[in-house]
Amino acid sequence: xxRPPLHNWNLKPEEAIALQHELAQHVVLEDxxxxxxxxxxxxxxxxxxxxxxxxxxxxMSYPELEIVERHVYEEPIRMPYVPGLLSFREAPxxxxxxxxxxxxxxxxxxxxxxxxxxxxxxxxxxxxxxxEIPTIGCAKSLLTGKYDKEALGEExxxxxxxxxxxxxxxxxxxxxxKVNPMxxxxxxxxxxxxxxxxxxxxxxxxxxxxxxxxxxKLSKDNAWTEPPDEPQGQQMSLWS
DNA sequence: GCGACAG
DNA sequence: ATCTTGTCGC
Numbered sequence: 001x002x003r004p005p006l007h008n009w010n011l012k013p014e015e016a017i018a019l020q021h022e023l024a025q026h027v028v029l030e031d032x033x034x035x036x037x038x039x040x041x042x043x044x045x046x047x048x049x050x051x052x053x054x055x056x057x058x059x060m061s062y063p064e065l066e067i068v069e070r071h072v073y074e075e076p077i078r079m080p081y082v083p084g085l086l087s088f089r090e091a092p093x094x095x096x097x098x099x100x101x102x103x104x105x106x107x108x109x110x111x112x113x114x115x116x117x118x119x120x121x122x123x124x125x126x127x128x129x130x131x132e133i134p135t136i137g138c139a140k141s142l143l144t145g146k147y148d149k150e151a152l153g154e155e156x157x158x159x160x161x162x163x164x165x166x167x168x169x170x171x172x173x174x175x176x177x178k179v180n181p182m183x184x185x186x187x188x189x190x191x192x193x194x195x196x197x198x199x200x201x202x203x204x205x206x207x208x209x210x211x212x213x214x215x216x217k218l219s220k221d222n223a224w225t226e227p228p229d230e231p232q233g234q235q236m237s238l239w240s
Numbered sequence: 241g242c243g244a245c246a247g
Numbered sequence: 248a249t250c251t252t253g254t255c256g257c
Contacts, residue, residue, distance in 0.1 A: 044247070046248050081248070083245040090247070112246050122246065143246045178257085183246080 006130050009092045010078065016088050017119070023129055024121045032189040033106065033134055036062050039202060040105035041211025042094050042127075044221035045079065052227045053077045055093040056219035058211060059105055063208050065202060070218055073097035075231045083143065084118055087126040094127060096231065105133060107190070107198060109211045113137040114185035114195070116162055116170035118144050128188025135187030136195040137170070138212050142183055147172045154178050157200060171196050176207045 007019060039062045045054045052074055059069040073096035079089040090112075112138025113122030121129075124137035145164035152160045156177045162170040162185065170185030173196060186195045202209040208216065 044248075046247080048249080081247060083247090086246055117246080124246095137246085139246050141246065142244095144244090 004132055008087055014083050016151055020119045024119055027125055028189050029186055029191055031191050031194050036106040038105050039211050040108045041215040042089050043111045043212060043215035043219045047224045050224045051076050051228050052224055053093045054219050055097040056095040056215045058214040059101060060211050069101055071097050071100040074227045076167055076227050086112055086167055087123040091123055091126055091182060108135045109138050109209055110135055111138060111212050112120055113139050113143050114187035116145055116185035123186030133201045134189040137187050138148060138209055139183040145169055155227060159196060165212040176202050179207050
């Protein structure tokens with residue numbers, strides 16, 4: 001399921017920021033969902049020593065949440081981690097893993113922010129725009145915004161809005177009783193309410209929603225090896 | 241100018 | 248992200 005390239009990924013920080021401002025104009029926060037039968041989760045693992053980045057994608061049936069497909073994709077690390085520019089470091093690798101899917105997910109859960117980002121375009125949003133699939137940002141920590149910590153209940157399912165510049169950009173959700181909350185925000189083609197609903201519906205009693213939790217495990221599973229200098233996989237060879 | 245800062 | 252042992256609480 002290759003997608004037409006939207007833009008180049010190898011940009012200078014200044015150019016990347018300008019691109020984010022442009023792309024953010026096209027984000028859709030209304031639900032564009034049909035029946036949901038498959039939810040995918042993506043995550044990454046990094047190994048500095050081998051200069052390797054590994055993305056993992058796990059496709060699960062919904063609402064059964066049984067694993068349908070698992071894929072990993074590796075390539076050299078391209079960018080350093082810069083707060084606010086995570087997608088330029090990880091998205092290309094995630095897309096590589098995505099190209100291996102036989103089935104197109106109805107929703108994709110990403111480890112990182114959706115619109116809960118200084119320019120409203122975290123990695124989940126960026127991936128949604130590139131893949132043209134509804135995405136949800138499921139981050140383990142805060143990047144931007146504030147919330148009423150006192151108002152957040154400690155029981156699983158409780159949540160409070162995440163605010164930034166007078167704007168609701170996401171929700172701080174307790175996915176498991178008495179455990180640190182998750183920072184949920186819509187990525188693209190989905191609303192915040194629906195995002196929260198699916199994250200909770202994909203919970204299996206752990207802090208992370210099952211799709212992301214499975215992808216996290218898969219990305220850390222195998223041993224590391226030096227990746228080729230050039231990105232591999234059919235999608236790059238077509239338009240690089 | 242001084243902090244904060246997804247993974 | 249990754250490093251890294253034991254330990255507190257349900």
